[in-house]
Structures are given as C-alpha cells and as structure tokens.
Amino acid sequence: MISQKLYKFANLIYGIVGSGKKLESTDTVLILGGSNGLGKDICTQLCQNEIKVINVDTQDTSIPLMGKCYTFIPCKSFAETHSVQEAMQAVKSLVQPITILINNVQRDFKSVYQMEEPLSPLDESIDQFKECVAANLTNVMIATKFFLEQLVPQSVRLTGNKCRDYFLVNLSSILTLNVPEQASHYVSSKAALNQF
Secondary structure (H helix, E strand, C coil): CHHHHHHHHHHHHHHHHCCCCCCCCCCEEEEECCCCHHHHHHHHHHHHCCCEEEEEECCCCCCHHHHHHEEEEECCCCCCHHHHHHHHHHHHHCCCCCCEEEECCCCCHHHHHCCCCCCCCCCCCHHHHHHHHHHHHHHHHHHHHHHHHHHHHHHHHHCCCCCCCCEEEECCCHHHHCCCHHHHHHHHHHHHHHHC
C-alpha cells in the first residue's frame, strides 16, 4: 500500500529533522472525508498505529480491522452547511479530546480524470459549482472554525490543560498550479482552499 510507505517515509524524515507532529496513542484525529481513497488509507494507517479516529463522511466504508479506535459520524452532505454543523455537533457530543483535524473533502475530484470531452465553463452548471465550492471550501472553513472555537476548548478542559498542541491539515492539490479545463470546479475550490 503506497500510503503505508509514505507514512513510514514521513516518520523517518520527521525523526531525523525533528519537525512535524509525532502521533501518539493519546491523540484523536478528526478527519472530514475519510471513507474513500486517501482518506480511507489515512484512517486505516492511524488505526493500525492505535491512534483514535473520528471519520465524518457521507458514507461509512470502514474496515473491520479498525476496531474500537474508529468512530463514524454521518454527514448528509458536505455541500449543505447545516449538515456539516450537525455532524460537528455530533463530534462534540462524543466528549473526546481531539488534537488534529484533517480535511480530506474532495468533492468533484473525479472530474480531474474524466475521459470524455470536457464541458466548456459556460456549459457547466452554476449550481454544481456552488455545491463544489461549498463542500471543498466554505463548509471546511465552518468546520475549522468549529474545531478551533468548540472542540479545542473542550479538549483543553478534558485533558486538564495538559495538551496544548493542536493541528490542522488541509489536503488540496497541486493541480491548482496547472488548471485542467475539465476540472474547473474542483480546481477553483482547491485553489481557494490553498489561500485559506
């Protein structure tokens, strides 16, 4: 599995350089969009290393090996603000100290690799664009704000102020540097996320 090799390589580099965060069994990672692809690999690797994971996604495709370190919170749609807010409230109600937020929401990522003739930007739906931006950017910002304003203070209280380091990771794309025409919605939303 390529993600396992990347994880081991990153740990080796961080061990030598001394930068980054070393995950420990006391950490809990909140991941947005952890049910498929890279997100699922991240959840699997974390659970195999006995790191607790809370996956917020539209569907649960958990692997039985994840066991008790894995919790799934459903989110009806990342494009709907109220759905994201409800899911984040459900995370808060778990009353667990959370040290890391990973955003892996990848709405319309598949459009990058579509093989058919791309639509011109004028033919693409404005509603599709709005939903893509809402999922990949706007509601990620709302979830990040919730993490910082609600979950971090709760975590500080739950740990008796012992944990003072909290981390945010946004997974984006280098495609924002070279815009493929057929993925304008996705690339635009991720370019804005890079600026965020």
